[in-house]
Amino acid sequence: MKLAILSRSPQSYSTQRLKLAALDRGHNCKVLNTLRFAIDLSGNSPDLQFQGKQLSDYDAILPRIGSSITYYGTAVVRQFEQMDVYTPNTANGISNSRDKLRATQILSRHDIGIPSTTFVRDRKDVTAAIERVGGAPVVIKLLEGTQGIGVILAPDNNVAEAIIETLHSTQQNVLIQQFISESKGKDIRALVVGDRVVGAMRRSAQGDEFRSNVHRGGTVEAIELDSVYERTAVRAAQIMGLRVAGVDMLEGHDGPLVMEVNSSPGLEGIEKATGLDIAGSIIDYIANQVDFPELDVRQRLTISTGYGVAELMVKDDSHLVGTTIANSGLREQDITVLTLHRDTEVIPNPRETRILNANDRLLCFGRLESMRSMIPKRKERRPSIKKLKESLLPDFHDN
Ligand SMILES: Nc1ncnc2c1ncn2[C@@H]1O[C@H](COP(=O)(O)OP(=O)(O)O)[C@@H](O)[C@H]1O
Ligand SMILES: [Mg+2]
Secondary structure, three states, X not given: OEEEEEOOOOOOHHHHHHHHHHHHOOOEEEEEOHHHEEEEOOOOOOEEEEOOXXXXXXXXXXXXXXXXXXXXXXXXXXXXXXXXXXXXXXXXXXXXXXXXXXXXXXXXXXXXXOOOEEOOOOHHHXXXXXXHOOOOOEEEEEOOOOOOOOEEEEOOHHHHHHHHHHHHHOXXXXXXEEOOHHHOOEEEEEEEEOOEEEEEEEEEOOOOOOOOOHHHOOEEEEOOOXXXXXXXXXXXXXXXXXXXXXXXEEEEOOEEEEEEEXXXXXXXXXXXXXXXXXXXXXXXXXXXXXXXXXXXXXXXXXXXOOEEEEEEEOOOOOOOOOOEOOOOOOHHHOEEEEEEEEOOXXXXXXXXXXXXXXXXXXXXXXXXXXXXXXXXXXXXXXXXXXXXXXXXXXXXXXX
16 A cells, blocks of 8 residues: 655654554555645645645555644645545544543543543632532643643642633633542553554553653553453544544543543554554554545435434334344335444344344434434433513613
8 A cells, every 4th residue: 555644753753663664564655744735625626735746646644643733734634535545543533532621522422431520611610610520639631731741630629729710811721620549640551453452551650740641751561451441442442533542541440531542642652561563553454444435424325315324212112122123114114224232232234134122222324204203312302492581681772
């Protein structure tokens, strides 16, 4: 394959290792500076120029987008996606994981442990927010910090409030997080490639530092992950939309708590700790997937009027419980089952002979009208919008 690594640091350990691993396997590989691309939307189809010239054809890219150029970098990745070039990490995945709040919001609706987290803006809400995550000590984080910078442990409520107010006054948004004291200055970094963990290490902070980042003097040791941690890391990466990711987890009393998912994980620490060829496994994965560029399934399937995708729920009292997909009548109503979710299991392309259970969730493509009655009700319906009462209107008129 012909691979482009998008990176602004061709000399860094990670970039060098990835390039050498690709060349060593007989691939054609170039490191291209992300900021030297021009996005070209002037012709008939989306295109890219590099250093002023039309870009040659690539089969795949591996984005290594630093946090200082997220906007431009994800625009370039998105352009490659429009050109059907394979990327293990999509522009969406990179943006989702880059912002700690956005990442935590997305993870929180799935069955994945995360430290209790809250986000407020008004100073009047700060005290209640700290209480909501269990009271001091609490961790305060800038939304886009890296390498441990912008992560503060506040020992008591007064200090926490003062820090948050100071950061707010300089227009910085922060999230407030429960301090997981039992992880004692340690965390776990799992390197996920595709649907498996290819290497894992435990990082330990130095002295009384609570941040275990290697840039803060943390030390690393290779570890063998147990299956719960492994599954959590893989699912977190999948939920974020990343096929190459460094998933950071704290070891909580009740199991793994995902702190963040990195879309450009550094390879030096993990390769040195584990002695494994992580770069090689990333290149092999990309070479294996290159024929399947990401496409926005929902967008493509919604082009026919009246058709779309929806997740349908088999309710307890549904006539579908106990019937096979063939006898369910779904096909007759112009509905095709794409995947079946049962508890934590996912069955892709379920067979016609598969029997449906109560609480199965079916990802379907079909006629929207036929599917409407099977869409699960929202947990709580929002109240309908009431008519404005004359007596509640203020006594002046805007022009
Ligand atoms: N809620 C928390 N409880 C305990 N330790 C934490 C918590 N959040 C972060 N840490 C420690 O601080 C380090 C840096 O936090 P992290 O959110 O990963 O920020 P960064 O993006 O700067 O690495 C983590 O590796 C971990 O050791
Ligand atoms: Mg981190």
